Amino acid sequence: QVQLVQSGSELKKPGDSVKVSCKASGYRFISYAINWVRQAPGQGLEWMGWINTNTGETASAQGFTGRFVFTLDTSVSTAYLQISSLKPEDTAIYYCTRGSGHSSNPEELDYWGQGTLVTVSS
Amino acid sequence: EIVLTQSPEFQSVTPKEKVIITCRASQNIDSNLHWYQQKPDQSPKLLIKRASQPISGVPSRFSGSGSGTDFTLTINGLEAEDAAAYYCHQTDTLPRTFGQGTKLEIK
Numbered sequence: 001q002v003q004l005v006q007s008g009s010e011l012k013k014p015g016d017s018v019k020v021s022c023k024a025s026g027y028r029f030i031s032y033a034i035n036w037v038r039q040a041p042g043q044g045l046e047w048m049g050w051i052n053t054n055t056g057e058t059a060s061a062q063g064f065t066g067r068f069v070f071t072l073d074t075s076v077s078t079a080y081l082q083i084s085s086l087k088p089e090d091t092a093i094y095y096c097t098r099g100s101g102h103s104s105n106p107e108e109l110d111y112w113g114q115g116t117l118v119t120v121s122s
Numbered sequence: 123e124i125v126l127t128q129s130p131e132f133q134s135v136t137p138k139e140k141v142i143i144t145c146r147a148s149q150n151i152d153s154n155l156h157w158y159q160q161k162p163d164q165s166p167k168l169l170i171k172r173a174s175q176p177i178s179g180v181p182s183r184f185s186g187s188g189s190g191t192d193f194t195l196t197i198n199g200l201e202a203e204d205a206a207a208y209y210c211h212q213t214d215t216l217p218r219t220f221g222q223g224t225k226l227e228i229k
Contacts, residue, residue: 061217
């Protein structure tokens, strides 16, 4: 069965970096893009961007460029979200989610990871 | 950027009631609109894809309709387990966007 398993919660200080992992299993990893979605405490869902797992090409929403980087290690079917220069307002749950359809133009998000809580506090 | 506006933002409903949630897009997105359910402390779950296509394993009381700019999610015969937040999501253009969400409370 398809599974996306994310790394555990992180507590970071402002200015630190964090790398969240998302390990996929149960399907051919390079056939489906991985999207990243943020959910701040008590707030709604915010699409951050995706990575084409076949080519490594990425697309990002405005506000998630620069400090937010999406990478892959296809040898272990894992996608990563790295956030640098963390700010308190980055405190949120970060979800990885598989985009159905072609990896270059993903459609509905059919499988989701369990989420990773990143807390940024001094 | 395509803005998705959901209404209502909050609704308190009784079991067996019929619930309609609407999602309006700021421009034509054809049928590239999907619905998700998020229960407290859980990851979102895909409910309906491409405006009206059902998802295997999702109860038949959930249905979707619409195209272009106006979409609806209907829950026929609400059950207590349907207490959740519901989000629409468009995949017509970049950047992908979500509606702000609709929270359903069961009385």
